Amino acid sequence: MDLVSFLQLLLSGILLGGVYALLAAGLALCFGVLGLLNLAHGSFLVLAAYAYQTLQAAVPYGSALGFLLIPCLCGLVGFVTFTALLGGPYRRSPEDFLTPALLITLGLALVLEELVAILWGHSMAGVEDRFFPIQLGQLSLSGNRALILIMMVVLSAALHAWLKHTDSGRCLRALAQDQLAATVVGISPVGTSALAFTIATGLSAMAGLFYVTLFTVTPHLGLPLTLKALFLIVVSGRRSVVAPLSGGLLLGVLETLIAGLMGASWASIIALTTLLTCLCYRPDGLFTEGGLHKAH
Amino acid sequence: MTSFLSVAHSRALRRLSLFAVGASAILVLSIPHLTNGYARLLAFTMLVNITLALSYDVMGGLLGYLHLGHGLFFGIGGYAAALALGRGFHISFSLLLAAVVGVSVAYASSWPLFRFRAEVFALVTLGLLYLAERLSTSLATWTGGAAGLSLPPDPASPWTQPSAWVLTLVVVLGHYVIRRSRLGMELIMIRESEEMAESVGININRVKRRAFLLSAAPAALMGGIYAREISFLVPSDAFGLDHSLGPVIMCLLLRPGTTWGPLVAAVGLTAIQDILWTTMPRLHLSLYGALLIGLGMMHTCRRSGG
Numbered sequence: 365m366d367l368v369s370f371l372q373l374l375l376s377g378i379l380l381g382g383v384y385a386l387l388a389a390g391l392a393l394c395f396g397v398l399g400l401l402n403l404a405h406g407s408f409l410v411l412a413a414y415a416y417q418t419l420q421a422a423v424p425y426g427s428a429l430g431f432l433l434i435p436c437l438c439g440l441v442g443f444v445t446f447t448a449l450l451g452g453p454y455r456r457s458p459e460d461f462l463t464p465a466l467l468i469t470l471g472l473a474l475v476l477e478e479l480v481a482i483l484w485g486h487s488m489a490g491v492e493d494r495f496f497p498i499q500l501g502q503l504s505l506s507g508n509r510a511l512i513l514i515m516m517v518v519l520s521a522a523l524h525a526w527l528k529h530t531d532s533g534r535c536l537r538a539l540a541q542d543q544l545a546a547t548v549v550g551i552s553p554v555g556t557s558a559l560a561f562t563i564a565t566g567l568s569a570m571a572g573l574f575y576v577t578l579f580t581v582t583p584h585l586g587l588p589l590t591l592k593a594l595f596l597i598v599v600s601g602r603r604s605v606v607a608p609l610s611g612g613l614l615l616g617v618l619e620t621l622i623a624g625l626m627g628a629s630w631a632s633i634i635a636l637t638t639l640l641t642c643l644c645y646r647p648d649g650l651f652t653e654g655g656l657h658k659a660h
Numbered sequence: 661m662t663s664f665l666s667v668a669h670s671r672a673l674r675r676l677s678l679f680a681v682g683a684s685a686i687l688v689l690s691i692p693h694l695t696n697g698y699a700r701l702l703a704f705t706m707l708v709n710i711t712l713a714l715s716y717d718v719m720g721g722l723l724g725y726l727h728l729g730h731g732l733f734f735g736i737g738g739y740a741a742a743l744a745l746g747r748g749f750h751i752s753f754s755l756l757l758a759a760v761v762g763v764s765v766a767y768a769s770s771w772p773l774f775r776f777r778a779e780v781f782a783l784v785t786l787g788l789l790y791l792a793e794r795l796s797t798s799l800a801t802w803t804g805g806a807a808g809l810s811l812p813p814d815p816a817s818p819w820t821q822p823s824a825w826v827l828t829l830v831v832v833l834g835h836y837v838i839r840r841s842r843l844g845m846e847l848i849m850i851r852e853s854e855e856m857a858e859s860v861g862i863n864i865n866r867v868k869r870r871a872f873l874l875s876a877a878p879a880a881l882m883g884g885i886y887a888r889e890i891s892f893l894v895p896s897d898a899f900g901l902d903h904s905l906g907p908v909i910m911c912l913l914l915r916p917g918t919t920w921g922p923l924v925a926a927v928g929l930t931a932i933q934d935i936l937w938t939t940m941p942r943l944h945l946s947l948y949g950a951l952l953i954g955l956g957m958m959h960t961c962r963r964s965g966g
Contacts, residue, residue, distance in 0.1 A: 449957065462778070462779045463726050463956075464956040464957065466726055466728075466782055466956070467726070467912075467959065468953050468957060471949040471950065471952030471954075471956065472949065472953060473949070474901070474945045474948050474949030474952070475945070475946050475950065475953070478942070478945040478946045478949070587790070588790055594783055595783070598780060629797065632794060633791065633794045633795060633798060636787060636790065636794070637791065639787075640788070640791070643772075643784065644772040
């Protein structure tokens, strides 16, 4: 493999990694606050991707409209989902929430997968490149990809700033650190959790828009993507939102390079095996820090 | 008063379970006489589901783990038996191979698996199932890839139905015995409090591993029988979500940790599934999804109520 195609692969790996990182950041947000391992996270990505494709084809300036509307709408769907399905069990027993949450979100993932398959059939979704290519020496980068790269950086920075410097972000971090103390000073666990879930779903939808612009999406992509992102946050071992970002980038690059060298079908096998192997060496990765999930 | 109520309750349950066992025994005994292809397939599906649900219950009900990859062993057993059968081995050897391979995989994977906390265990088992599905698709020279592996028509096919019902009976009785044995008590104790179990000297990891192997073996054997009966294996079916989530639902639906609960749920759900599949074939994932959501929402009510 020559240098140029290697760099090209690396670039597309970084883009895939950015999508993983966004997905994992949303999941980590949910996990930190709620102790919720959300198996339906990637299904929102797929839903958003298909909605975006339809909108883009149907309406002039559909892509801009989609980037503004779809994450908000998906966030709203996330909020409704949380209130209708997860809020009740969470309120009843926050400490015994993990098993019901796994069951409910897995069920939701299956329902969403079939919903997409019924609405859009089993055809793949993809969006054609609309912008002119940018030439950097021998490397070519389409305008779409450059834009996405910039948006990913901006989005991660915005997420970080929101968590650090706003009241609602502080509430979220407080709740993740110590639920009891946060409740004592007047933070509503259910309200803040709903906010975290809403934002996570919005982020997942955003990742979906990126994914469908860069690659193609099938209705059955949701669960495998969610699994990879979940293993990522488990492996990265800290309930910080920023830690999975670097892990996501690494995974994306690894997977793309393997796909380039050995063929696409091995990429996700080796990626998943790597994650599982890492997990075997750090079985308590997620739970080593104190706070919500102190080892009893 | 409450103790009286619970006694009456458990008596009713016992009567119901006797009824269920009787009904399924009649059903099971009638199976060798079925000649109609559809009825034969339906009965076979029911046997598969009963076996998977009850073998799952050792992990899910007695030990209380959420195990999302039970179908992994079903698929592994299926492929092991199919590969042996395809090379001309006798069915008995192939089934033995299926069980041995399934149990070895369970043994090997149990070392890392039981180091995880229960939630991560659920994730990892789902991940393993997905990995197995991808692997069996990619190793196309052995498994035929996504197009599937079809077996030649066989002379031993009359044996698959009887062996399926013998296996099912063994699993039902085995579950009944295990639940009342020392192992069953230890499992229930670990479920209720791991620290307590450890403090009275139970070797937690060994007990968990035994439960895992005991639950994997019948699934792998049934996978082998399934491969012979259906004569066709595809990764998306052998390692599909049906054979993994079905048992979870059947176990949790009525009363996890009892013999009759998963048994009745398996019989009932197979019938419902059959009706739904024939009337609206496109909605079968949503059915699983809706059931899982319902079970999850009931989960905390049940815990706080009981």
